[in-house]
Amino acid sequence: MRYSLAAGAILAASVSSVVGQDCAGSQLLGGNWYCDLIESIIYGGFPTSGTYNGVKSFSQDGQCEFGAVNFDGPLGVFGEELSVHLRGPAHLKKLAVYSTGGSSNSKRSESHAHAHAHGHAHAHAHARARRNPEPEPLMVTATINNEVVSWEQSALPTVPPAGPKGKAAVNGDDGVEVTATIFGQVVSWLQGGPAASPTPAVAAAAAAAPGGASSGGDDNSNHESSNPTTPHEKQVSPTSSPKSSPKSAPGEVAAGTWARQAYYDASSGTADGLVFLNHMGGSGSGVFDNVNGNSLSYASKDGKSGSSSPQVLDDTLIEDDNEIVIMSDKKCNNDCGVIRPGTVAYHGWSGNNKVFVAEVDMPLTGKTGFNADMPSLWLLNAAIPRTNQYGSCSCWKGGCGEFDILEVLDSGNKRCKSTIHAVSSGGDSNYFDRPTDKTVHVAVVFDGDGKKAHIKILQNFDYSGSLSAQQVQSLTEQAPKAASFMLGSS
Structure with missing residues (x-):
């Protein structure tokens, strides 16, 4: 994020400065410590209840008010709606989102590789009662x-x-x-x-089989406090040397089928259950003002400008410092909490059991300057971009949640860090390889049953219409080169 990246880099540097000194063979690059190459990481120790400082109102003249928002769940704020963000230079080839409960969009998406201009559906395939139902396979x-x-x-x-x-x-x-x-x-x-x-x-x-697909996802509603408090202070407590950190056992993930809720395939132009946005408000859609700048807008096919309607992202390179925001195709209808007036607003993906998988590469461009040659893939609490991602009027400072998956912290670096920014923050000084010359598949599993979040680099993934519990379980198993990080640990 433009606004938070500076703070994020400082946070990552402060974490790295402590962890890196205990790491054999560590390197200091661009003010950040890097320990060992890893292919997976497990995060645990999420605060399961508390408050963060959220936006309570956002007026037409750009002023906002804050107050305490309660959260409660095994993964804390990360059980709330999340949006997907990708900053170039990067090439997104595929993306899929899975969750337990709810229906899958897979059959509809596979039979309708969107060739028309708008290219995305506006309704989920909900299960409907039938008068004479046929046996479900x-x-x-x-x-x-x-x-x-x-x-x-x-x-x-x-x-x-x-x-x-x-x-x-x-x-x-x-x-x-x-x-x-x-x-x-x-x-x-x-x-x-x-x-x-x-x-x-x-x-x-x-x-015992149900008659049809279950409806709805995890029950994860927010309860806002009527007594506003000050923001919950972030606590950054790095672990000791990564070499001495035990590999966490993944535990058992939620049973049953994990249905695909959204899917994108760049090569076929297929986009289902999701919408592509960017920060070009005032250009075709969204708004611009001198107080809060650009709001969200629909992204053009090449991601470089705004659009008046939803478009399917082309099979193309997202350029340096350009950002694509991906949300579900469910438009907000007075059910997204506080949003910026005039913005393009969609729901993210909520629930404590969900999986994000992306096929992506991040080629070197050799460019220098602000955010140049510094790609990043991350998740945000969807309330942040719906208000003001790069200004002061969002819940980001209040701890509502950012989950950095692969983030390059200085221009031209071939190493990616992962960091969490929330009411309890932290990250590991081990690093992932930046995929410069070929794509990799990166899976992020939020496992509410195990109270952990996982990142794993894969060489292959089939992006099928659903995942079994065993398949999700395999995504949570540590790679040979792995790390673990407990939030709030010392």
């Missing part, structure tokens, strides 16, 4: 010969179909033991041997 995710496969099963499995690419699973005369997740329950049966009929566990899972 079972989505089975199974491990056969150590290979994870999925298929739609219209009835209880007596002979499950072959795995992907037509490969049948064969394991001798005794058959193959299949472990599958059916409506969130792990069951097993012997396939291809004497006991080919489903086990009682399979039947029980089917009997």
Whole structure:
């Protein structure tokens, strides 16, 4: 963020100055300490209740008032609505957002690769009651010969179909033991041997299956205090040497299917369940004034200017210091709290169990100057851009939440840091490789059940219409080069 990056760099530097000195082989670059290359990190120790200083009013003349906002949940403020932000130089190839509960947009998005100008849908595919419903197929995710496969099963499995690419699973005369997740329950049966009929566990899972997709996400409503207080002071407490930090066990993620809520594929021009915005208010959409500057606006196809209507981002490089803001396609309708008058306002993604996965690269440009050759991928409490992301009238200083995923802190650096800015802040001096010459897939898992957040670099990801609990679990498993950070630790 332009406004917070300076503060963010100072915070990251202050954290690094303590941690880096305890790290064998650490390097000081651009005022920041860098320890070891990592491919995953786990954050824990989120304050589960408290208050932050939020915007209570935003007048037409640009003045705002603040007051205490309560939060309550296993991940603190990060259970609230989040928006996705990407600053160039960067190239976003794919993006998907998943969550437990609610319906998936996957079937609609895959059948409508948006070729028209506006290119994004304005409604989620909610489950509707039908007078004569047909039987819903079972989505089975199974491990056969150590290979994870999925298929739609219209009835209880007596002979499950072959795995992907037509490969049948064969394991001798005794058959193959299949472990599958059916409506969130792990069951097993012997396939291809004497006991080919489903086990009682399979039947029980089917009997307990819901009639349709559940509606709504996690219950994560805010409760605003009627007695305003001063902002909750940020506490930056770095860990000791990263080499001595134990690898946290990921724990069990929420059971059941994690449905895809939003999807973008640059190569096909597909955008579903999301909208592309930027900070060009007054150019086609949004507003501009001399007090708060530019509001949010719809982004043009190349991301360089504003637009009068939603556009699908082209398969193109986002240039140095240009920023794209991505939110859900659910427009605010007096249900987003306080927003800046005249801004383009959409909901973010809420809930304590959610996954963001992006395919991105961040090439070197050799440019210098303010925010030049300093790409960043991060998440914000969606209330921040809906008010004034780069001014004083937002809840950012009050601790409502920023989650830096991959952030380059000085021009031309090939190392990316991750840092949290919230009511309890901090970050690790270990670093991720900046993807300069090829794309990587970066997954961020907010695991409310485990009270942890995870970042993991992947070489491949299929961006399917849903994820099983086992697939999400694999995203929370630490990579060989890993770190962990407990907020509020000393």
